[in-house]
Amino acid sequence: MKQLDSLYARLPEWLQDLAITAQGALYYRQRYSGAFQEEYALLKATEMSSPLQLELLQVARLKRMLAHAAATVPFYQACLSKAKCDSLRAGDWSAFFDLPVTEKSTLRANHLAFLSGGKPNSRWIGWNTSGTTGSPMQLFYEPDAVARQYAYVERYREQAGVSRFLRRAKFTGKMIAPGDHPSRFWRYDWANKALLLSSVHLNSETIPRYLEALERFEPAYLTGYPSAIYLLAQFALRRGRKTLRIPAILTSAETLLADQRDTIEAAFGGKVFDQYGQTEMQSFWFQCRYRRMHTHPLFGVTEIVTPDGRPARPGEVGDVLLTGLVNRAMPLIRYRVGDRASWADSDRCPCGRSMPMIESIEGRREDYLFSRQRGWVGRMDPALKGVEGVVECQFVQEIPEAVRVLCVPSPDFRLEDQLHLESNLRSRLGSEMRIDFQIVDQIPRGANGKFRAVISRLPHETQTQNDLEEVL
Numbered sequence: 001m002k003q004l005d006s007l008y009a010r011l012p013e014w015l016q017d018l019a020i021t022a023q024g025a026l027y028y029r030q031r032y033s034g035a036f037q038e039e040y041a042l043l044k045a046t047e048m049s050s051p052l053q054l055e056l057l058q059v060a061r062l063k064r065m066l067a068h069a070a071a072t073v074p075f076y077q078a079c080l081s082k083a084k085c086d087s088l089r090a091g092d093w094s095a096f097f098d099l100p101v102t103e104k105s106t107l108r109a110n111h112l113a114f115l116s117g118g119k120p121n122s123r124w125i126g127w128n129t130s131g132t133t134g135s136p137m138q139l140f141y142e143p144d145a146v147a148r149q150y151a152y153v154e155r156y157r158e159q160a161g162v163s164r165f166l167r168r169a170k171f172t173g174k175m176i177a178p179g180d181h182p183s184r185f186w187r188y189d190w191a192n193k194a195l196l197l198s199s200v201h202l203n204s205e206t207i208p209r210y211l212e213a214l215e216r217f218e219p220a221y222l223t224g225y226p227s228a229i230y231l232l233a234q235f236a237l238r239r240g241r242k243t244l245r246i247p248a249i250l251t252s253a254e255t256l257l258a259d260q261r262d263t264i265e266a267a268f269g270g271k272v273f274d275q276y277g278q279t280e281m282q283s284f285w286f287q288c289r290y291r292r293m294h295t296h297p298l299f300g301v302t303e304i305v306t307p308d309g310r311p312a313r314p315g316e317v318g319d320v321l322l323t324g325l326v327n328r329a330m331p332l333i334r335y336r337v338g339d340r341a342s343w344a345d346s347d348r349c350p351c352g353r354s355m356p357m358i359e360s361i362e363g364r365r366e367d368y369l370f371s372r373q374r375g376w377v378g379r380m381d382p383a384l385k386g387v388e389g390v391v392e393c394q395f396v397q398e399i400p401e402a403v404r405v406l407c408v409p410s411p412d413f414r415l416e417d418q419l420h421l422e423s424n425l426r427s428r429l430g431s432e433m434r435i436d437f438q439i440v441d442q443i444p445r446g447a448n449g450k451f452r453a454v455i456s457r458l459p460h461e462t463q464t465q466n467d468l469e470e471v472l
C-alpha cells in the first residue's frame with residue numbers, strides 16, 4: 001500500500017486523476033452490483049411500510065443474523081443459545097434484551113473472535129479504522145454487505161433529490177493531493193462523476209480556490225464532514241458573491257451542529273441532509289427532508305439504554321447499542337458503539353416514513369475540545385485520518401488557548417506525521433490554537449482501564465458561557 005502511495009505521489013496530476021478514476025471504477029462495481037439491486041428494490045418497496053410490517057422484516061433478519069453468529073462467530077458461539085434466538089418474535093423482544101452487551105473494548109482486545117469462522121476470508125473487504133479510541137483495528141465486510149449498504153446510500157441520496165448518476169463533489173481525508181505544493185487540491189474520479197476535494201489542504205488561504213473549483217464543476221451535491229463544508233460555507237458567505245449553488249449537501253461522520261447546518265444552507269442555497277453510520281457497519285440513520293433523523297430498521301437494530309441498562313424513554317439521552325443486519329463477516333450484537341443519543345417523542349413524520357426517529361445525537365460529551373475561534377469541537381477522530389506513524393493520541397485541554405497532544409509514535413514515525421496531524425488539528429480547532437506535542441511511550445488509562453481520546457479540564461464557566469446544550 002505504501003509503495004502504491006509513493007508511486008501515486010510521483011505521477012503528474014492528470015495521471016493521478018486517471019489512477020483515481022480507475023480505482024473509482026472498481027469501487028463502482030463493488031458498490032452497485034451483487035446484492036445492490038435486490039436490496040435497493042426491497043428498500044424502495046418498503047420505504048412507507050407500517051411499523052408492524054417493518055418490525056416483521058427486521059425480526060426475520062435479526063433471527064437469521066443471531067443464528068449465523070451463534071453458529072459461526074467464536075465470541076457468540078460461547079454466549080448465544082439457539083433456543084433464545086428462536087424465541088424472539090415481533091412484539092416480544094425480551095429474549096433479545098437479555099443478550100449481553102458487546103463492549104468496544106472487548107472487540108478491540110480480540111477482534112478475530114468476532115469474525116465469522118474466526119479468521120479473515122480472502123473474499124472479504126478489509127478496512128483499517130483510524131483508531132478513534134485506541135489503536136487502529138481492521139474490520140471486514142462481505143462484498144454483498146458493501147453492495148447492500150450502497151442501496152441505503154442511494155435511497156438516502158434519492159430522497160435528497162440526487163443520485164449516483166449526478167455530478168457530486170466530495171471531501172475526502174485521503175491523501176489525494178500529495179507533495180508540498182500541489183498545484184490543485186482536488187482530483188477527478190470520472191467513473192463516479194466526482195470531484196474529490198482534499199480536506200487536508202483546506203484552510204483560509206486555499207478556500208477561495210476550492211470555491212472556484214466547485215463553481216466550475218457545478219455539482220448537484222456535495223458530501224463530507226460538516227466541519228469541512230462549514231469552513232467553506234463561512235468563507236462563501238463572507239465573500240458575499242452567491243454564485244455557487246449546490247442543491248443538496250449530504251453530511252456524515254461528525255455530529256452536525258445546528259449552526260453549521262444553517263450556515264451551509266445559507267451559503268449554498270441548498271438543503272443539508274445528515275447521515276449517521278459507522279465503519280463497523282451496524283446502523284444507517286438518515287435525515288429526511290423534514291430534518292427528522294430516521295433509523296433504518298432493515299440495516300440494523302438501534303437501542304438507546306440508560307446506565308442501568310433500561311431502554312431510554314423518548315428525550316432521555318442514553319448509550320446507543322447497535323446490532324447490524326447486513327454484514328455477516330463480522331456480526332456485532334448489542335454493540336455499545338460509544339455514541340449517545342435520544343429518541344424523538346413522536347412516531348409520525350410528515351414524510352410518511354414510520355421508521356423510528358432520533359431526537360438528537362450527542363456524540364461523546366467528554367470528547368469535546370474548546371476553541372475560541374470554533375467553539376466546542378467534537379469528534380477528534382477525523383484529525384487522525386491519513387496520519388501514519390502514530391499508534392494512538394490523546395488530546396488534553398487545560399486552558400481554552402491550548403491543547404496538549406500526547407502521541408505514541410510507531411517505529412516509522414516521521415516529523416511529517418506530526419506536521420500532518422498538526423495541520424489536521426488546526427483545520428478543526430482554528431489557526432490560533434496553541435498545539436503542544438508530547439511524544440510518550442504510552443497513554444495512561446482511566447480508572448476502569450478505559451482509553452479516553454479527549455481529556456478536558458476546562459473550568460465549568462467556559463462550558464456554560466458557550467452553551468454546549470444549545471449547539472447540540
Ligand SMILES: [Zn+2]
Pocket residue numbers: 288289290292294349350351352353
Ligand atoms: Zn421523515
